[in-house]
Amino acid sequence: MKIKQLVREQYQELCPYSAHKCDTYDQIDFKIKRAVETGRVTNTYPYRIVQYHNLQFVVSGDTVVNMSKNSDYAYVSEDRKQSYERKFYKIVV
Structure with missing residues (x-):
């Protein structure tokens, strides 16, 4: 997955x-x-929009192109975050 410099900023x-x-x-x-x-995932067309807590990410293809804060809230459990970390570090190591 690619991330634009604008999103990092x-x-x-x-x-x-x-x-x-x-x-x-x-x-x-x-x-x-x-x-x-x-x-x-809250929307899939024309871009995929992903809600993470109060952050909203716009994904086009395989690139994160924009992010913003909004009033919507999508709870993500600590178990889910830790599961992703285990998967990520298993691939990296």
Whole structure:
């Protein structure tokens, strides 16, 4: 999955506390990918829109092209996040 530089900048602006904990863009990319993979898909046409807590990601094909905050809320459990982390780190290692 590709992530546009604009989305990284939006993440740093909209989630400063979370982004501040990251040392590199790779760590920010991991958080964005985790949000897109574990979030709830709310729309599929013309773009896939994924809601992760109060963040909304717009995915076109295999690229995250935009993100924003909104008032909708999609709960994602800690178990689901940990499951994604185990899968991700198993692939990386």
